[in-house]
Amino acid sequence: AQKVTQAQTEISVVEKEDVTLDCVYETRDTTYYLFWYKQPPSGELVFLIRRNSFDEQNEISGRYSWNFQKSTSSFNFTITASQVVDSAVYFCALSEAPEYKLSFGAGTTVTVRA
Amino acid sequence: AAGVIQSPRHLIKEKRETATLKCYPIPRHDTVYWYQQGPGQDPQFLISFYEKMQSDKGSIPDRFSAQQFSDYHSELNMSSLELGDSALYFCASSRWDRRYQETQYFGPGTRLLVL
Numbered sequence: 001a002q003k004v005t006q007a008q009t010e011i012s013v014v015e016k017e018d019v020t021l022d023c024v025y026e027t028r029d030t031t032y033y034l035f036w037y038k039q040p041p042s043g044e045l046v047f048l049i050r051r052n053s054f055d056e057q058n059e060i061s062g063r064y065s066w067n068f069q070k071s072t073s074s075f076n077f078t079i080t081a082s083q084v085v086d087s088a089v090y091f092c093a094l095s096e097a098p099e100y101k102l103s104f105g106a107g108t109t110v111t112v113r114a
Numbered sequence: 115a116a117g118v119i120q121s122p123r124h125l126i127k128e129k130r131e132t133a134t135l136k137c138y139p140i141p142r143h144d145t146v147y148w149y150q151q152g153p154g155q156d157p158q159f160l161i162s163f164y165e166k167m168q169s170d171k172g173s174i175p176d177r178f179s180a181q182q183f184s185d186y187h188s189e190l191n192m193s194s195l196e197l198g199d200s201a202l203y204f205c206a207s208s209r210w211d212r213r214y215q216e217t218q219y220f221g222p223g224t225r226l227l228v229l
Contacts, residue, residue, distance in 0.1 A: 033215040045157070045204060045220035052215075091156060099170035100208075100215045101147060104156035 003027065004094050006105035014113050019079045021108050023092030026073065029053075033095040034068065034075040035102065040088040048090075051075060082112045116140055118207050118221035126227045127195050135190040135224045139207030145169070146188040147218060148180060151202040163188055164210050195228045202226075 005024045013019050025034065036048040049061065051068045058067050067076045079086050089109050093102040119138040127133050139146050145164045149157035159172035163182035174180075177195075182188045186207075192199060202225050206218040 035217070037220070043202060043225070044222045045206075047217055047219055050217055095215050095218075097215070099162060100210075100218075101159040101162060101170055101172065102149070102157070102206075102218060103159070106156050 002105075003103040004092050004105035006092055006108050008108045009106070010109045010111070012111045012113065013082055015083060016081050017112075019082050019086070019110055019112075021077045021079075021090050021092070021110070023075045023077065023105060024073055025075060025092070025094045027094060027096055029096045031097060033100075035093040035095065036066070036075075036077045037091045037093060037104075038088045039091065039107070045091070049077070079110075082110075084112050084114050086110060087112045118205055118219055120203075120205050120221035120224050122224060123222060124225050124227075126229065128229055129195055129197065131195050131228075133192045133195060133226060135192070135203055135205075135226075137188045137190070137205030137207075137221060139186050139188070139205075140219055143207035143209050143219075144186060145208045145210040145216075146182055146186070147206040147208075148174075148188070148190050149204040149206065149220075151204065151223075153201070157204055160190070169210075192226075197228050200226055200228045 032053045038046045089107045092105040147162040148160040151157040160174040162170045166182045180190045202223045206220045208216040
């Protein structure tokens, strides 16, 4: 069963608009970790942000912010004032003890138009 | 900062041939993970190693094997290649801590094409 669900397949915005990516996860563990990775057209997987289950504080890092809601098992990610270079596939991923392998969502393709 | 190195970056093989993919983790990282990403799909976990021992195994075909060496680099060996093995193969590394998940950092991937 899919542990991470990204309901949005594709999002298209105009530069400078904000983009919010949804992620819903499923786990029975009390301690787990959530990540967002970016995969630009060149193919590499770039780590963006992480959140530990035991820390629900939401943060902002530059143009990135995230909203972690344990009650709804959601870990949403927002890009503020999007730029063309933000065009990529964004993956939400879940990691559980003890081996910590990543379970990825299906990904959301973000296209930012100039 | 040093990143994960993967070689080769591109590989073309014929069906039934063998392939070896190499991964050099970030210095001081002791854990290596291998993932396979088919076209238009999300990465799928194959296998992982911690301190040269296999730590976890995913949906890795029996035709594939892997190991981690004393210098922590890892190799993924793929035999009797099939068309369906064409994919992007990622290696990721992290430092293992039983109490805390360290972030996995990915290499640039090896793009394998089986003809």
